[in-house]
Amino acid sequence: MKYEKIDKRLFERNRTKFMQKMKKNTLAVFNSNDIYPISSDSTMPFEQHRDIFYLSGVDQEESILLLFPDASDKKHREVLFLKETNEHIAVWEGEKLTKEAALATTGVRTVYWLDQFDTIFNNLMTEAEGIYFNTNEHLRANTEVQTREDRFIKRTKKKYPAHQVHKSAPILHAIRSVKEDIELAIMQQACDITEKAYKRILKFIQPGVWEHEIEAEIIHEFVRNRSNGFAYTPIIASGKNACVLHYVENNQQCKDGDVILMDFGAKYANYASDQTRSVPANGRYTDRQRAVYNAVLDVKKAAEKLLVPGTLIPEYHKEVGKLMEEQLLKLKLLDKTDIKNQNPEWPAYKKYFMHGTSHHIGLDTHDYGLYHKPIEAGMVFTCEPGIYIPDENLGIRLEDDLIVQESGAPKNMMTGLPLEADEVEDYMNS
Known part of the structure; x- marks a missing residue:
């Protein structure tokens, strides 16, 4: 080991x-x-x-x-x-x-x-x-x-x-599902290694690089920092590939104008980390890309605040759906007619955001936990909203790992990673 x-x-x-x-x-x-x-x-x-x-x-x-x-x-x-x-x-x-x-x-x-x-x-x-x-x-x-x-x-x-x-x-x-302090410290190490790899590839990415070359840079940084490797099969998805939720081929060239969705995490001492970022191949978001990016980020910030003791995960997902619906209306991807005529079993927002927002993480990327029981302090969840627009060759997902606290908002284990659109651009172009 x-x-x-x-x-x-x-x-x-x-x-x-x-x-x-x-x-x-x-x-x-x-x-x-x-x-x-x-x-x-x-x-x-x-x-x-x-x-x-x-x-x-x-x-x-x-x-x-x-x-x-x-x-x-x-x-x-x-x-x-x-x-x-x-x-x-x-x-x-x-x-x-x-x-x-x-x-x-x-x-x-x-x-x-x-x-x-x-x-x-x-x-x-x-x-x-x-x-x-x-x-x-x-x-x-x-x-x-x-x-x-x-x-x-x-x-x-x-x-x-x-x-x-x-x-x-x-x-x-x-x-x-409720982590000991020693476990949280190990998970933080996994997140810190993931952060190092992410910062490494932000300096590496440019138009013309291949998805698998980005993957190679990541695993290099993982192994040199004592990681066991990827906590799960990495997703390095440029352009339209980002609209495939479990895209793992990682065999396409990243083009000027693409946004690259990268979902990967280091494994350390068998504990997983799980993060996603969506960055412009050329170092600058277009106005439309930035608008979609900020919509996802707004949902993420609001969703995180709901990860508190006593929350039931099924209810949490419904609330996040309402947040996403609001953003999709602003982006004109949905209109009020879509909302009025939607199927309650498959709401209109699911056309662009079809997966869950959070899952337990720990020794497994999708870790143990009882979803019919209320959230407790000491649990660790991902938070990963996304918007996927195949017609625009654009998929954006943002994800961090969060420790539920006794009171107040959860603690983000990935605060060192550039997240705001301006921060991403500044880091890539510095």
Whole structure:
């Protein structure tokens, strides 16, 4: 891992929060992700399952965390199982966690090698009445690929059919959505790296550069600042490409007169950042581009103020829709007839702003959170309104990451990035 060591107190607190919400005399199991094959002997780069990382800080494959707060033997209330390391593995694959290093990383005092899991798990299951399985219940989840977790659940249900089954997901959605101070500090590092990359490309962009060249400048800055890389597939979309919400080809040349929509964020210590800026390829917005840009910025500023404790996200999105409707009327993209005749299920503003304004962010770019529950202090949200006008080859989106405060407006984690149209132009031309 490129990132600096994380204070193990974060993972100790996270485990405590989870175990406080478990039912009496139950245990919970969390598995690492697989290393996914491509073909031949090629594999995807390993990405740790965010839940076991959140609860332990372990960032390597073939690891299992077991939590059993009511275990009769105190040493089995928190147990970590790791792939046994040796000199051969160290030479061919690099250093893996030893038992001593695992304690220093996680704060878990009982560490066994993985080949002991079945025996110890069986002993603990004879004592437990129920088990928490860690299923993926994110609203956007794509669960077609079978995971290590899936195989464990299938095998365990078959072997222990009489045990009560519980879900880890509701607990994790609740506790992961409210960030600890250590997490916020890590996320700020991710945002700071993103800021450095953005400032770098503002000096690089000019008519004639290619979208993928901008992407290359970004990843250069990320890696040299200890980032794991992109938190998600970057969008570098010039001209009409910006009207494709998930444009990721990044293979076109940026032309004089284009606005380039750039949606990217650094990942640091598995935590994500997520920002979007829309800048003129030639360093100057046209009057029309500036008008649309300022309309999006006005919506963003007003929407941010709504991200306060007690707000319900569905209601928040409705309010942001009203703000956008007002701006689209001013831009003459909508008229009063459009509003009068609109479908309440798909309001008129959706023609130009068809996505949501905010989502949780943390260990995942679209992080855990319960959207039917009110916003709480300590949650982190994006705020990303946009206007997309294919007929004008123009798409503008602006996005920052915001920490919800106990009172008042949220704290912006990306205040160092040029945002006002004049600031963008001044920076590009300085």
